Amino acid sequence: MAEKVLMKGNEALAEAAIMAGCKHYVGYPITPQTEIAAYMSKRMPKIDGLFLQAESEIAAINMVIGVSSSGHRAMTSSSSPGISLKSEGISYLAGCELPALIVNVQRGGPGLGGIQPSQSDYFQATKGGGHGDYKLIVLAPASVQEMVDLTFKGFDLADKYRMQTMILTDGTIGQMMEPVSLEKGILNEYDKSWATNGTRGKRERNIINSLSLDAQELEQWNINRFEKYKVIEENEVMYEEFMMDDAEICIVAFGISSRVSKNAIMEARKQGIKVGMIRPITLWPFPKKALLKAADKVKAFISVELSMGQMIEDVELAIKCKKPVLLCNRTGGVIMTPDEVLEKIKEADKIGGND
Amino acid sequence: MIDSKRVTLFLGHYGSGKTNVALNYALYLKNKGLKTAVYDLDIVNPYFRTLDGKSILDKEGIRLVVSRFANSNVDLPSLPSEAYAIIDDKTSHAVVDVGGDDRGALALGRYLPEIKKENNYEMLLVANKYRPETRTIEGLIEIKEEIERVTGTLFTGVVNNSNLGRETTEETVLSSIDFMQKFCDITKLPLKFTCVKRELSSIIIKDNKILPMDLIKYGSWQ
Numbered sequence: 384m385a386e387k388v389l390m391k392g393n394e395a396l397a398e399a400a401i402m403a404g405c406k407h408y409v410g411y412p413i414t415p416q417t418e419i420a421a422y423m424s425k426r427m428p429k430i431d432g433l434f435l436q437a438e439s440e441i442a443a444i445n446m447v448i449g450v451s452s453s454g455h456r457a458m459t460s461s462s463s464p465g466i467s468l469k470s471e472g473i474s475y476l477a478g479c480e481l482p483a484l485i486v487n488v489q490r491g492g493p494g495l496g497g498i499q500p501s502q503s504d505y506f507q508a509t510k511g512g513g514h515g516d517y518k519l520i521v522l523a524p525a526s527v528q529e530m531v532d533l534t535f536k537g538f539d540l541a542d543k544y545r546m547q548t549m550i551l552t553d554g555t556i557g558q559m560m561e562p563v564s565l566e567k568g569i570l571n572e573y574d575k576s577w578a579t580n581g582t583r584g585k586r587e588r589n590i591i592n593s594l595s596l597d598a599q600e601l602e603q604w605n606i607n608r609f610e611k612y613k614v615i616e617e618n619e620v621m622y623e624e625f626m627m628d629d630a631e632i633c634i635v636a637f638g639i640s641s642r643v644s645k646n647a648i649m650e651a652r653k654q655g656i657k658v659g660m661i662r663p664i665t666l667w668p669f670p671k672k673a674l675l676k677a678a679d680k681v682k683a684f685i686s687v688e689l690s691m692g693q694m695i696e697d698v699e700l701a702i703k704c705k706k707p708v709l710l711c712n713r714t715g716g717v718i719m720t721p722d723e724v725l726e727k728i729k730e731a732d733k734i735g736g737n738d
Numbered sequence: 739m740i741d742s743k744r745v746t747l748f749l750g751h752y753g754s755g756k757t758n759v760a761l762n763y764a765l766y767l768k769n770k771g772l773k774t775a776v777y778d779l780d781i782v783n784p785y786f787r788t789l790d791g792k793s794i795l796d797k798e799g800i801r802l803v804v805s806r807f808a809n810s811n812v813d814l815p816s817l818p819s820e821a822y823a824i825i826d827d828k829t830s831h832a833v834v835d836v837g838g839d840d841r842g843a844l845a846l847g848r849y850l851p852e853i854k855k856e857n858n859y860e861m862l863l864v865a866n867k868y869r870p871e872t873r874t875i876e877g878l879i880e881i882k883e884e885i886e887r888v889t890g891t892l893f894t895g896v897v898n899n900s901n902l903g904r905e906t907t908e909e910t911v912l913s914s915i916d917f918m919q920k921f922c923d924i925t926k927l928p929l930k931f932t933c934v935k936r937e938l939s940s941i942i943i944k945d946n947k948i949l950p951m952d953l954i955k956y957g958s959w960q
Contacts, residue, residue, distance in 0.1 A: 389751055389868045389902055413814045414784060418752075425871075497786055497811030558785040560753055562902040564867075609868050643958055664769065716811060 385564045392530045393557040394612025395416035395565075396460075396486060396550065397426070399534035403566055405456040405484070406432035411439060411465060414498040415554035416488035419460045431634025439467040444472030444485075449497035451481040452591045452713045454578030456538055460486035462554075463504050464495060466512065474513030480608065480725070482541035484534070485519070486550045488557040491716035499716025500554030502638060515607045518612050519676070520548045520619065521666040523637040527561035537701035540619060542573040544611055546692035550724060551666060555639045555691065555718065586716060621664035622673055626652070630659030630667045632731045635675045635698050636687035637663050639718065644687050656732050666694070671701040683731040687711045687724055695700040740931050740947050742767060742805040743860045744854055745824060745832045747846065748897070749874050749889075750864035751881045752782065752838030755899040759864050759933055760835035761791045762951045767831050768798050775787045777824050778804035779845040781815035782837035791954040801830075817845060825852035840884040850891055862930055863869050863893045865921070869901040875921050882925065895930040896922055898946075915943055 390398070397419045399456045400408070406425040420436065427434035437443035443459050450457035461469060466487045476483050489504050491497040504512075508521045520540050521532040530552065537548035541636055579589045595601035626648060627633065636644045641662040651658045661677060663670050674684075686695035699708050711727040713719045746763065748756045760776060767774045776795060778788040778925075787808040797804050803820045807813075824832045836846055853859050863882055865872055872878045886892055898915030911934055922929045933949040939950035 387754070387868070387869045387905065388873065390865060390870060394753075476768055491811070498809060500814045554785065558783075559901060562905045565870075646958060699863075718958070 385566050387562040387564050387702065390527060390563050391558060391560050392527045392552065393488065394422045395527045396530040396582060397404070397422040399531040400484065400569070401426055401430060401539070402565065403538045403570065404502075404537065405458050405538065407450040407455055408459070409435045409437050409443045409450070409457070409459050410459050411430070411437055411443050411461065411469045413462045413465045415500070415557050416460050416462045416486065416492055417551055417610050418488065418557070419488070427683075441472065443647065444469040444476075447483050448472060448476055448479065448481060449540050451476070451483050452479070452578065453580045454575040456482075456484075456542070458484040458486065460488065462488045462490045463492050463501070466507065467516070468505060470507075470513040471546065473519070474515050474517065475593050477513070478515065478674035479591050480544055480545040481547070481591065483547050484537045484541055484548060484550065487552070489551065489553045490558055493716070496656065498715045500555065500639060500718060501689050501714065501716055501720075502553055502640065503693065503714060504551065505666065505688070505690055507692040508549050517608065518667055520544075520546055520668075522548060523636050523664060523666050524550065524552050524556060525641050525662065527556070527559065527563045530556065531563055531565060532568055535570070539569045539571055543571070544615060545577075551638070553639050557646055586695055586703050598734070605660050608632050616668040618670045619665060620670050620672070622670040623662040624673070625660040625737065626637060627659035627677065629657050630680070630723065631682050631729060632656070632658040632685065633681045633683075633689055634658060634660040634724070634728075635674065635687045635694065636660060637666060637694070640687045640689055642726055643719055646721040647728060650721060650725055656728055658728050669697050669701060674698060674701040675703065678705040681733045682706060683732055684708040685711055685724075685727050686704035689718065690714055740766070740949065742772070742831065743858050744828065744856070744862060745834065745859035746833060747834045747853075748844055748864050749836045749846075749861065749885050750838065751866070753869060754800045754838070754864045754866045754872065755901065755933070756838070756952055757786065757788055757835050757950070758865045758951060759897055759899055760833050761788060761795070761954060762933070764795065764800050764951060765952070766835065766949060768800055768936065772831050773829060774802040774833060775803060775823065775827070776831060778808065778836045779821065779834060780804070780808070780837040780842060781817065781845045782839070782842040784808065786815050788835055792952070810880060818907040823920055824849050826854070828856070828863060829938065834884070839881065840888040843885045843888045845944050846889055850889060854891065857893070860894050860930070861891055862895050862897050863927070864899050867917050868902050868910070875917070875924065878921055879925065882920045893927055895928045897930055898932040899934070901935070906935060906938070908938055912943070913942065914945065
C-alpha cells in the first residue's frame with residue numbers, strides 16, 4: 384500500500400486524475416472547488432500536461448469536448464452555479480457520446496446561493512441538467528479516500544461506455560483533510576478508434592457530432608444510447624450497506640450526510656433502536672434493487688440529504704412506496720447534526736412494525 | 739519551556755495546520771500567564787477557520803480578531819481593522835494565523851514593517867511532512883522561499899506539525915524527526931517545537947520541545 388499522506392478532498396481528487404492519465408484539465412475558479420484548479424495549475428506543467436483556465440465555465444466545457452474528441456482523458460470541475468453554466472456543453476458531450484469527467488463540489492443554491500456545502504444539485508446531476516434524453520453516471524464520494532478511488536472509477540466508466548461521469552461531492556468533502564493512500568486504481572485501455580485524431584491518410588475520417596438532419600436517425604441514436612444505459616443500470620450500481628442485517632429502519636444517505644448519519648446510527652443502536660443505512664455510491668444508476676429488497680424487511684426509510692428533499696423521490700420510486708419515507712434535511716449550506724438525525728430515527732421508530 | 743517573542747507569526751504551506759497550531763500556541767502562552775490575542779489573517783480559505791475554536795478562546799479569555807466574513811457565505815478576502823492591534827497593542831502577546839502559501843502570506847505585508855521595527859517577533863514555518871507537496875526537503879525549501887520572497891522577510895524558526903489527522907500515531911510523529919532536523923540543518927533554522935496531539939504528548943523526543951495539541955473539531959461528520 385502506498386504511504387499515507389494528508390490531503391484535502393479537492394487536492395486528492397486532482398492528484399488521482401493525474402495518476403489516472405488525465406493530462407488535460409480545463410476549468411474556471413469557484414469556491415469551494417478552487418483547490419482543484421489551483422492544484423492542477425501547479426502539477427500539470429510538471430508532467431507535461433495542460434492546465435488551462437478558460438475565460439468562462441462555458442468555454443471550459445467546450446474545450447473538454449475538443450480534448451475528448453481527440454481521444455484523450457479530459458476533465459473539468461466547478462461548483463453548483465458553474466455546473467449550470469456547463470450544462471449546455473454536458474448535453475453536447477452526451478449527444479456526441481464523448482467520455483469526460485465532470486466534478487461538482489456543491490454549494491448552497493439556487494442562484495449564486497452561498498459557498499457552504501450542499502447536496503441540492505441532486506436532481507440536476509441525476510435527471511440531466513441540460514436538454515435532451517441523456518443520463519450521467521453520478522458518483523458520490525463520502526471520504527477523501529473515495530475522492531481518489533472514484534476518480535479512477537469515473538474515468539474508467541466514462542471510457543468504457545463513452546459516457547460522461549459526474550463526481551457529485553460537496554464543499555465539506557472538497558475542503559476537509561484526511562489521510563489518504565494514493566493507490567493507482569483501475570487503468571484499463573479502451574478502444575478509441577472513434578477519435579478525431581488524424582487519419583494520416585490511412586483510414587476514413589471520423590465524425591463526432593450531436594446534430595442529425597433526420598428525425599428518424601436522431602430517434603435511433605437516442606434508442607441506442609438508452610440501450611447502453613440499461614447495461615449500465617444492470618452492471619454498475621455501487622452502494623454500501625451499514626448495519627442493515629437486523630435493521631428495522633433504513634437510512635438512505637450519500638456523501639457528507641452519510642457520515643453524519645453513521646454517527647447518529649451508532650448512538651441510536653446504543654439506545655436499542657435497530658437502524659442501518661444503505662449509502663448509494665452511484666446516484667445514477669440508483670441502487671433500486673437493494674432498496675426494494677430492504678423494503679420487505681424494514682418498517683420505514685429516512686432520506687437524509689442537504690436539500691429540500693430531492694433523493695427522497697428516488698427512494699420512494701425504488702421501494703414502490705411500500706413503506707413510509709421520512710425526510711431529514713438541512714439546506715442553504717447548513718449541515719444536519721447527528722442529534723437531528725437521531726430525532727428523526729426516533730420518529731421513524733414510532734411507526735408500527737411490519738404488517 | 740518554549741521561549742516566546744511578543745509577536746508570533748505562523749506561516750506555511752496550504753493545509754499545514756497553521757490554524758490549529760496557532761490556537762494551541764495561544765492557549766500555551768495563556769497558561770504561562772501571558773496576556774494573549776489571536777489574529778486570523780487568512781485571506782485564502784473561507785472554510786475551517788480560527789472561529790471554529792472561538793468558544794475555547796472565549797473561555798480562556800483570549801481575544802480573537804477575525805474577519806466578520808469568516809465561515810460565512812461572503813467569500814471576500816478582507817482583513818478586520820482591529821488587526822492593527824498586532825502592532826499597536828504592545829501589552830499583549832500576538833499569535834498570528836496567516837493564510838497558506840505565498841498567496842496567503844501577502845496579507846502580512848501591511849503589518850511587517852512595524853513588526854520588524856519593534857523586533858520582538860518570531861516568523862515560524864509550520865511544516866507537515868505528510869502533506870504531498872512538502873514530503874521532500876526540496877518541496878519544503880520551495881514553499882519556504884516562496885513565502886520569504888513575498889513577505890521580504892526571513893523565517894526565524896520551524897514548527898514540526900507532522901501528522902496524519904485522526905490516524906496520527908506515536909510512530910507518525912517519531913518518523914518525522916530526522917526529516918525535520920535535516921531540513922533545519924540545511925536552512926540553518928532552529929526547530930522551535932514539535933506539535934503532538936495531547937494523548938501522545940508524553941512521548942520523549944531528544945532535543946525537541948513539545949506543544950501538546952487539543953485538536954479543534956470542525957464538524958459532526960468526523
